[in-house]
Amino acid sequence: MDFHYRPGLKLYSTNTGLISEARSLKDKYLNYIELYVIPGSYDKTISEWKEIDVPYVIHAPHSFHGVNIACPEYRETNIRYIREVQDFAEALDADTIIVHGGNNGNINETIAQLKLIDDPHVVVENKPKIGVFDESCIGWSPSEFNRLRKEGVLRGIVLDFTHAVCAARTAGIDEWELIRSLSEFNPKIFHLSDIDSLSHKDIHLNFGKGSMDLGRLLTYVPAGGFVTIETPRKISENLSEYIQDVEYLRNLLLHGN
Numbered sequence: 001m002d003f004h005y006r007p008g009l010k011l012y013s014t015n016t017g018l019i020s021e022a023r024s025l026k027d028k029y030l031n032y033i034e035l036y037v038i039p040g041s042y043d044k045t046i047s048e049w050k051e052i053d054v055p056y057v058i059h060a061p062h063s064f065h066g067v068n069i070a071c072p073e074y075r076e077t078n079i080r081y082i083r084e085v086q087d088f089a090e091a092l093d094a095d096t097i098i099v100h101g102g103n104n105g106n107i108n109e110t111i112a113q114l115k116l117i118d119d120p121h122v123v124v125e126n127k128p129k130i131g132v133f134d135e136s137c138i139g140w141s142p143s144e145f146n147r148l149r150k151e152g153v154l155r156g157i158v159l160d161f162t163h164a165v166c167a168a169r170t171a172g173i174d175e176w177e178l179i180r181s182l183s184e185f186n187p188k189i190f191h192l193s194d195i196d197s198l199s200h201k202d203i204h205l206n207f208g209k210g211s212m213d214l215g216r217l218l219t220y221v222p223a224g225g226f227v228t229i230e231t232p233r234k235i236s237e238n239l240s241e242y243i244q245d246v247e248y249l250r251n252l253l254l255h256g257n
Helices: 016-024 042-049 072-091 107-117 142-150 161-171 175-183 214-218 240-255
Strands: 006-012 032-036 056-059 097-100 122-125 157-160 189-192 226-229
Touching (some): 006 240, 016 042, 056 072, 072 107, 107 122, 142 175, 157 175, 189 214
Parallel strands (some): 006 032, 006 226
8 A cells, every 4th residue: 555644434323334335445545534423333243243353443422422521411321421432442443542522511511521530542633713603612722631741631633624714714723733732642543534715614624525635634643644535435335435535645645736
């Protein structure tokens, strides 16, 4: 594979119909799978996911699926859902669990719940400042990550480039400076998609459909870095659009266009 990084495929834990095709793409188009856990799916799906001999990264459900670690009223369900996430990680020998910092709450509660979870595999993904439903997100700024680190709950971060661009637009700051500042936390994984670089809404686009300088973004990824391709798939029954996006990046890196 002619990349300096390792491309990863993002799938839901319920996407078992794509397992066979994902297996066939190993090495040529993907080096790992980032598996987003849909609550309640472990018992029905785990045996099938174990059939693919590929490294896994596990993504915990976020507020779209009932997990919000910034609000105390979600504590009980958060812990229950995170336990299922940990079951996936253990069964698939994954050493990384991605969580979001939550929204419409406060960072003190995020810290408290990260302490309750107390899992060395947990890393925190940066967020837009304002979400797609105008919610206020926790974990968009370097100062928040510094606070998590000071409290001893930051074991690593995931740098989502699109989220950083959205956050910068909302905050009225330079997106490249924000990306540079977040890069200083030595991200363990990167999330990449295209986006309208003038937007503050978290709308992921296929490569070439937006206006981001993708080549410049990839300069922030170290050699061998894990890059999850987070572009949309309108065709749900196959991975053709994922393949096209990986080929787009391959061409970009080889030819610069």
